[in-house]
Amino acid sequence: MAKVHVVFYSMYGHVYTMAEAVAAGAREVEGTDVTLYRVADLMSDEALERSGAQAAQAPFIHIPVIEPDQLTEADAIIFGTPTRFGNMCAQMRNFLDQTGRLWATGALVNKIGSVFISTATQHGGQETTITSFHSTLLHHGMIVVGVPYSAPGLLNMKEITGGSPYGAGTLAGGDGSRRPSENELTIARAQGRRVAELARKLTAR
């Protein structure tokens, strides 16, 4: 079995919905064991409640919070983060900043790493969030995987859509009211499937 971890942070549920699609795509590949994890929050319960995030997180609060060492169990890790000023969110950065020992021991070398995201706006950092995230994966010696243009949704010009060859993405809208579209979810499933297929090849004996 190839083990795929989908590790995400989501404040208002957009990244979570994408994470479920990524995981569903990975599960389509026979011989893969796919698990969803959240990274720990950094906001107080009071701040989460005040911002409406507590209610938005209720549908996925049951998903276990991952410890850094659990990354070593996976053959492939697909990370999901909302964009914050064109970069990953602090919760994800905080989690990754606890992987220094894994870096020092080369524990993630030759594992597959891949990233998907959510932004509020079309040009608010869909690509920069992913490519800047890739630096961390490369420092860990991971094999970075995106979404090739063989995923037809990337060429869709009929509607506004997230997603790029760097990874799947959704557009939440300025007020967060937009939900991931079918085109974005299809790209997310393609990303999960591709990572799982490559993980299977990497672990084949």
Ligand SMILES: Cc1cc2nc3c(=O)[nH]c(=O)nc-3n(C[C@H](O)[C@H](O)[C@H](O)COP(=O)(O)O)c2cc1C
């Ligand atoms: C502090 C902060 C900074 C943000 N920066 C950006 C940004 O640079 N570009 C953008 O398009 N959206 C930005 N957003 C919007 C978030 O990306 C959006 O809320 C998120 O994608 C929704 O995903 P979620 O529901 O999974 O949390 C920002 C939101 C916050 C709270």
